[in-house]
Amino acid sequence: MALLQTLFYTFIALGVLVTIHEFGHFWVARRCGVKVERFSIGFGTPLLKWRDKRDTEFVLALLPLGGYVKMLDEREGTITDSERPYSFNSKSVWQRIAIVSAGPLANFILAFFAFWLIFLAGERDLAPVVGQVKAGSLAEQAGFESGMEIVAIAGQSTTTWTEVSRKLFYFIGTTGEIPFVVTYQDSTIEYEMPVAVSAWLRDSQEPSPLRDLGVSPPFELDTLSLAGVAEDGAGYDAGLRAGDRLVAINGETITDINKFVARIASSAESRVMLDVERDSQLLTFDVLPQLVERDGKPVGQLGVQLASTGKFPEQHMRDIDYNVLTAIPRSIRETYQSSAFVLKSIGKLVVGDLSPKNLSGPITIAKVAGDSARSGIDNFIRFVAILSIMLGVMNLLPIPVLDGGHLMYYFIEVIKGSPVSDRIQMVGYKVGFSMLMGLMVFATYNDITRPF
Numbered sequence: 001m002a003l004l005q006t007l008f009y010t011f012i013a014l015g016v017l018v019t020i021h022e023f024g025h026f027w028v029a030r031r032c033g034v035k036v037e038r039f040s041i042g043f044g045t046p047l048l049k050w051r052d053k054r055d056t057e058f059v060l061a062l063l064p065l066g067g068y069v070k071m072l073d074e075r076e077g078t079i080t081d082s083e084r085p086y087s088f089n090s091k092s093v094w095q096r097i098a099i100v101s102a103g104p105l106a107n108f109i110l111a112f113f114a115f116w117l118i119f120l121a122g123e124r125d126l127a128p129v130v131g132q133v134k135a136g137s138l139a140e141q142a143g144f145e146s147g148m149e150i151v152a153i154a155g156q157s158t159t160t161w162t163e164v165s166r167k168l169f170y171f172i173g174t175t176g177e178i179p180f181v182v183t184y185q186d187s188t189i190e191y192e193m194p195v196a197v198s199a200w201l202r203d204s205q206e207p208s209p210l211r212d213l214g215v216s217p218p219f220e221l222d223t224l225s226l227a228g229v230a231e232d233g234a235g236y237d238a239g240l241r242a243g244d245r246l247v248a249i250n251g252e253t254i255t256d257i258n259k260f261v262a263r264i265a266s267s268a269e270s271r272v273m274l275d276v277e278r279d280s281q282l283l284t285f286d287v288l289p290q291l292v293e294r295d296g297k298p299v300g301q302l303g304v305q306l307a308s309t310g311k312f313p314e315q316h317m318r319d320i321d322y323n324v325l326t327a328i329p330r331s332i333r334e335t336y337q338s339s340a341f342v343l344k345s346i347g348k349l350v351v352g353d354l355s356p357k358n359l360s361g362p363i364t365i366a367k368v369a370g371d372s373a374r375s376g377i378d379n380f381i382r383f384v385a386i387l388s389i390m391l392g393v394m395n396l397l398p399i400p401v402l403d404g405g406h407l408m409y410y411f412i413e414v415i416k417g418s419p420v421s422d423r424i425q426m427v428g429y430k431v432g433f434s435m436l437m438g439l440m441v442f443a444t445y446n447d448i449t450r451p452f
Contacts (some may be wrong), residue, residue, distance in 0.1 A: 021391060118400065149182060178197060225245045245276065
């Protein structure tokens with residue numbers, strides 16, 4: 001059932017994104033006087049077909065994993081003299097640029113609208129007040145203490161933990177100092193707190209800047225349970241099962257998730273005693289954490305998925321209300337920041353500041369689609385918005401076969417005053433196609449080898 005739900009939500013998300021993207025091309029093409037021969041959503045066997053009064057064939061196919069808009073173009077076949085004014089290649093270079101740009105632009109508009117819907121319900125986030133500082137971490141070495149509030153990073157203000165995480169991402173792969181500014185609660189005095197890093201998280205798979213720094217927000221834990229237990233893991237071998245509630249480790253009551261995870265990580269091949277509540281009974285299990293390598297370091301692992309209940313201190317929560325008008329600039333800013341984040345991520349992958357192991361493919365996308373939908377409609381809408389931005393940014397990359405590759409050729413045409421030769425374009429398309437296929441294979445390999 002979970003698999004069917006994941007596939008359903010994946011098809012819904014991709015179907016919406018592809019439809020909006022192709023509709024952008026379609027709508028502008030018609031406004032520019034280009035005849036659209038086919039508007040197809042999906043590939044494979046057509047499930048539904050119809051024609052409108054302008055003789056455009058609309059197709060809904062079996063696999064909604066892509067789509068295309070086929071326009072009249074004399075480069076793809078013979079057309080009559082009467083049809084030539086309605087062909088794509090007969091239009092001015094600026095009209096062709098508008099048509100090609102419209103697909104990615106439609107994705108950004110969809111993201112903006114999705115964020116607008118989310119912000120209409122208000123925004124609730126956590127102030128960046130430090131709860132715990134991990135012993136021996138970069139943060140402790142720099143002088144961070146519990147109760148400090150991070151008010152700026154690199155001269156840019158931070159009012160929530162989300163902003164802190166986003167700004168820290170830009171330092172991944174760098175060597176030098178991360179310039180923090182902090183204050184103590186009930187004080188207006190600001191202190192500079194630089195954290196020295198070297199090739200920070202460059203080779204990390206799924207980097208977590210806050211975890212690596214060693215800081216976490218205050219969290220009042222109620223229960224810590226096992227949402228899943230891998231059958232090939234140390235926890236399952238010891239007798240742990242999904243649904244168990246973790247009570248204590250080595251006789252010490254579990255009051256913090258991070259401390260529990262750190263305790264297990266430091267207990268590689270060293271037995272621990274876990275007190276567990278199951279069906280109102282208290283059981284004790286002798287567990288030998290499995291030795292695995294994480295970011296080049298040996299750590300202990302139980303092979304379980306944790307689920308916690310608890311709350312952040314209410315005094316640290318920040319609520320912002322929006323109406324239909326005030327949500328507009330907030331949505332524009334979120335769309336811009338998310339687009340910049342995606343573009344920066346691609347840049348870090350290209351220059352080697354971010355490990356290529358972080359490149360995700362269709363399996364990860366499907367998993368995130370299912371997880372976000374099961375966690376609530378607002379999370380699923382946010383996922384669609386982010387995925388739409390990723391699709392828009394990726395399509396604007398100057399790689400032949402992508403929209404950005406076409407735009408690159410058209411801007412060259414604007415500069416030189418004549419179109420790029422068909423031969424050069426064809427060579428570029430072959431190279432671009434090979435690049436995309438290679439990236440797809442590599443990303444899928446990452447998906448297959450990535451533990452979920």
